[in-house]
Amino acid sequence: MRAVEDALGITIPQNAQIIRNLIEGSQYVQDHVIHFYHLHALDWVDITGALKADPAGTAKLAQSISDWPNSSEAHFKGVQNRVKTFVESGQLGLFANAYWGHPAYKLPPEANLMAVAHYLEALDWQRDVIRVHAILGAKNPHPQTYLVGGMALPIDPNSQNALNADKLALMKQLLAKARVFVEKVYIPDLLAVAPFYKDWAGVGGGVGNFLAYGEFPLTPNNTERLFLPRGVILNKDLTKVLPMDHQKVSEYVTRSWYDYAGGDGKALHPWDGETAPHYTGPKPPYDSMVGDGAKYSWLKAPRYDGNAMEVGPLARMLVAYGSGVKPVVDTVNLVLKTLGVGPEALFSTLGRTAARGVETLVLAQQIESWVDALAANIKRGDLKTHNGDKWDPSKWPSEAKGFGFFEAPRGALGHWVRIKDGAIANYQCVVPSTWNGSPRDASNKRGAWEEALVGTPVTDPERPIEILRTVHSFDPCMACAVHVVDTHGREVTRIKVV
Amino acid sequence: MNDFSPGLENVLARQGVTRRDFLKFCSAMAATLVLPTRYVERIADALATVKRPPLVWLEFQDCAGCSEAFLRASRPSVGDIVLDILSVNYHETIMAPAGKAAVKSLDDTVKEGGYLVVVEGSIPTKDNGIYCTIGGRTALDIAKQVCGKAAATLTVGACAFYGGWPNATPNPTGAVGVKDAVPGITLLNLPGCPPNPVNITATVVHYLTFGSLPATDQLGRPLFAYGTRIHDNCERRAHYDAGEYVEEWGDDHARAGWCLYKMGCKGPATFHNCPTVRYNDGTSWPVGAGHGCVGCSEVAFWDTMSPFYRRLPNVAGFGVEAQADQIGLGIVGGVAAAFAAHGVVSAIRARQQPLARHESDGVSAEGKEG
Numbered sequence: 066m067r068a069v070e071d072a073l074g075i076t077i078p079q080n081a082q083i084i085r086n087l088i089e090g091s092q093y094v095q096d097h098v099i100h101f102y103h104l105h106a107l108d109w110v111d112i113t114g115a116l117k118a119d120p121a122g123t124a125k126l127a128q129s130i131s132d133w134p135n136s137s138e139a140h141f142k143g144v145q146n147r148v149k150t151f152v153e154s155g156q157l158g159l160f161a162n163a164y165w166g167h168p169a170y171k172l173p174p175e176a177n178l179m180a181v182a183h184y185l186e187a188l189d190w191q192r193d194v195i196r197v198h199a200i201l202g203a204k205n206p207h208p209q210t211y212l213v214g215g216m217a218l219p220i221d222p223n224s225q226n227a228l229n230a231d232k233l234a235l236m237k238q239l240l241a242k243a244r245v246f247v248e249k250v251y252i253p254d255l256l257a258v259a260p261f262y263k264d265w266a267g268v269g270g271g272v273g274n275f276l277a278y279g280e281f282p283l284t285p286n287n288t289e290r291l292f293l294p295r296g297v298i299l300n301k302d303l304t305k306v307l308p309m310d311h312q313k314v315s316e317y318v319t320r321s322w323y324d325y326a327g328g329d330g331k332a333l334h335p336w337d338g339e340t341a342p343h344y345t346g347p348k349p350p351y352d353s354m355v356g357d358g359a360k361y362s363w364l365k366a367p368r369y370d371g372n373a374m375e376v377g378p379l380a381r382m383l384v385a386y387g388s389g390v391k392p393v394v395d396t397v398n399l400v401l402k403t404l405g406v407g408p409e410a411l412f413s414t415l416g417r418t419a420a421r422g423v424e425t426l427v428l429a430q431q432i433e434s435w436v437d438a439l440a441a442n443i444k445r446g447d448l449k450t451h452n453g454d455k456w457d458p459s460k461w462p463s464e465a466k467g468f469g470f471f472e473a474p475r476g477a478l479g480h481w482v483r484i485k486d487g488a489i490a491n492y493q494c495v496v497p498s499t500w501n502g503s504p505r506d507a508s509n510k511r512g513a514w515e516e517a518l519v520g521t522p523v524t525d526p527e528r529p530i531e532i533l534r535t536v537h538s539f540d541p542c543m544a545c546a547v548h549v550v551d552t553h554g555r556e557v558t559r560i561k562v563v
Numbered sequence: 564m565n566d567f568s569p570g571l572e573n574v575l576a577r578q579g580v581t582r583r584d585f586l587k588f589c590s591a592m593a594a595t596l597v598l599p600t601r602y603v604e605r606i607a608d609a610l611a612t613v614k615r616p617p618l619v620w621l622e623f624q625d626c627a628g629c630s631e632a633f634l635r636a637s638r639p640s641v642g643d644i645v646l647d648i649l650s651v652n653y654h655e656t657i658m659a660p661a662g663k664a665a666v667k668s669l670d671d672t673v674k675e676g677g678y679l680v681v682v683e684g685s686i687p688t689k690d691n692g693i694y695c696t697i698g699g700r701t702a703l704d705i706a707k708q709v710c711g712k713a714a715a716t717l718t719v720g721a722c723a724f725y726g727g728w729p730n731a732t733p734n735p736t737g738a739v740g741v742k743d744a745v746p747g748i749t750l751l752n753l754p755g756c757p758p759n760p761v762n763i764t765a766t767v768v769h770y771l772t773f774g775s776l777p778a779t780d781q782l783g784r785p786l787f788a789y790g791t792r793i794h795d796n797c798e799r800r801a802h803y804d805a806g807e808y809v810e811e812w813g814d815d816h817a818r819a820g821w822c823l824y825k826m827g828c829k830g831p832a833t834f835h836n837c838p839t840v841r842y843n844d845g846t847s848w849p850v851g852a853g854h855g856c857v858g859c860s861e862v863a864f865w866d867t868m869s870p871f872y873r874r875l876p877n878v879a880g881f882g883v884e885a886q887a888d889q890i891g892l893g894i895v896g897g898v899a900a901a902f903a904a905h906g907v908v909s910a911i912r913a914r915q916q917p918l919a920r921h922e923s924d925g926v927s928a929e930g931k932e933g
């Protein structure tokens with residue numbers, strides 16, 4: 066959308082901008098909570114440990130960190146019974162064959178039980194709060210009301226077939242429910258678990274360069290005023306947030322299974338990008354990826370001004386922190402103070418996981434006000450949700466090109482489009498997991514995951530839970546195979562990152 | 564499988580859910596499945612006593628949108644499914660183990676047999692399938708083995724159905740759906756982008772209750788969910804019949820909720836229960852939120868239903884009820900040449916008396932696809 070809007074010079078109505086912000090903001094909150102509890106927590110929480118817990122102790126712990134109502138001994142006893150019945154059934158399903166009992170699990174049984182209870186509660190919570198997407202976008206996943214030029218969703222307080230006061234009220238209710246869970250469950254859990262894993266504030270730092278396109282425009286198409294700012298940080302220097310220029314983005318395929326017509330040694334800007342697959346890896350089925358090693362990935366290697374970059378919540382929070390965005394500065398400082406660590410702890414696996422929590426809290430406390438902003442706009446009589454000036458392709462110039470930015474929950478996403486005679490001539494996406502999971506480039510520079518894994522201690526190569534912790538902390542978008550090879554070329558282990 | 568089984572009703576009872584509430588849930592399930600009320604008890608029995616059948620969920624060329632949809636399931640909820648109803652032994656996105664340990668979960672299940680398999684994502688066939696490999700094996704290799712030995716295979720989403728967007732022209736990886744990648748297996752398709760979780764869970768409940776898959780059309784889609792055209796259940800149909808159309812996004816007619824046909828709605832050519840069950844616990848659906856249907860449950864919809872904003876082939880005098888059906892047939896006719904081999908046209912004919920079969924006792928399992 067934004068790439069085409071940029072190419073054609075379309076400004077979307079204020080209402081459409083707010084609706085998009087609401088959809089994307091609520092997506093952050095819901096998605097980050099799912100990531101924490103359902104995709105990342107079991108790297109830190111031993112479910113089997115929960116069976117040994119004293120539910121009274123869990124209740125005491127839970128009540129000491131939050132006044133969340135579902136914190137009674139009876140509640141935790143019920144959860145423990147459910148887990149017990151499940152384990153005794155002998156059918157462990159999704160939880161079979163995991164690294165339970167691994168010495169790297171450090172939580173006391175009572176904390177494990179609390180986390181398992183919240184894992185289950187979060188499952189029900191996420192289903193309900195994301196109904197905001199259905200109100201504004203028809204359904205979730207894959208909202209369907211986005212249009213070039215705005216949104217298809219009409220606004221009319223006097224219609225039952227448009228966004229009206231009833232639907233605004235329902236959204237307020239759902240977003241309040243979202244915020245309360247974040248304030249009373251997610252953040253207290255994060256702060257309760259983190260102290261047991263403080264050594265992870267020194268592991269998994271990565272490339273130390275951060276890129277954020279920024280998100281949540283506060284005026285129509287005005288990228289100068291974004292709730293989360295745009296910017297670049299190099300070499301962990303938080304005192305200098307550099308301006309972002311998308312012309313400095315380019316992609317290598319030196320180590321990727323693609324060919325460039327002009328040779329693989331040079332990077333291309335996405336407007337001139339090429340996608341010509343050429344597989345040279347081992348013939349499946351194969352046990353080991355170790356081959357000639359020249360090319361080894363389906364991901365291209367994006368670089369910013371030649372630098373490998375990390376994108377995602379940590380990048381966004383660091384750019385906002387370095388730019389002095391008040392709610393972010395306050396929340397980051399609060400978290401650092403609670404954990405008794407300095408800002409340098411942010412450059413780590415634990416810092417990445419904490420930054421996601423910070424961002425969730427900041428957004429959860431912000432988005433309800435965007436419903437108010439929308440209501441205020443409607444009250445002024447502004448019902449417009451779509452700018453149709455350029456809807457008809459006959460009104461387009463014969464050639465145009467645009468850059469569309471988006472901060473997906475897992476990081477900076479860029480789309481580049483070239484339009485010729487009313488049709489797409491070239492379209493390139495550089496997605497968050499391409500940045501973070503990038504293979505090496507022409508100068509052999511590592512991407513963010515690879516760099517973050519360097520120096521990660523692995524106590525048991527057969528059960529490398531430490532590697533999962535760091536890779537999962539990036540919220541990778543793919544169920545893919547990551548191959549970790551030790552310096553002698555022997556495969557240390559093969560992990561499906563899921 | 565282990566003899567000990569919690570059974571959904573017992574589990575719910577321990578959580579304070581009464582038999583009355585449990586039966587209410589079973590009634591809702593029966594309604595989704597378009598079953599007569601006498602089946603409520605049967606569903607209740609099946610869910611109360613059944614052992615947890617194993618299920619594996621495979622992801623190939625996918626975006627995990629169908630998995631996300633599955634996480635939104637509410638009747639039963641995904642937590643209930645995972646802990647109390649099924650034994651979900653493999654699902655890359657949400658399972659706890661990784662790497663070799665995860666592969667072991669899959670291998671163990673396949674070795675034991677008697678499992679259901681859900682496939683999400685398309686299967687690339689070009690260049691020996693190297694465009695999607697997991698643990699060093701191609702998607703095609705995994706699908707052949709795992710689906711081949713399964714009690715039944717459910718595809719979720721447009722990609723596992725007919726290849727979805729990876730299959731869209733020019734289809735660089737030779738992506739196909741399960742039907743073409745692994746012919747001859749017991750297969751049921753739940754297309755959509757993504758499918759509605761209500762239909763996924765209802766299919767599973769049907770299978771647990773009756774021991775067979777629900778009756779399908781000739782594209783392998785269950786009639787309870789894909790037996791009626793969107794256009795025939797659409798809340799805006801009266802406006803279509805009255806010739807009242809949205810002419811521009813956000814105009815007065817859009818605000819009043821008039822028909823989206825002229826804005827490209829593909830409801831007249833799409834079979835799906837979106838207007839009746841809606842999405843996200845009945846909150847809304849595309850037409851309800853002001854955007855036309857894009858036909859995501861139909862064959863190769865990225866090619867056959869696009870451009871999404873161009874109206875369906877112009878049938879003279881649309882807006883008259885008799886001709887509404889002509890539009891449906893018109894579009895099907897338009898793509899029939901390309902898909903004749905897949906039996907689209909005869910599938911349309913089969914839809915003329917879909918529900919009758921539910922009335923006979925044998926809720927037939929016609930999931931078998933050639």
Ligand code: SF4
Pocket residue numbers: 793794795797798799800801803821822823824828829830831850855856
């Ligand atoms: S064309 Fe679309 S909006 Fe109009 S009645 Fe049919 S399904 Fe509904």
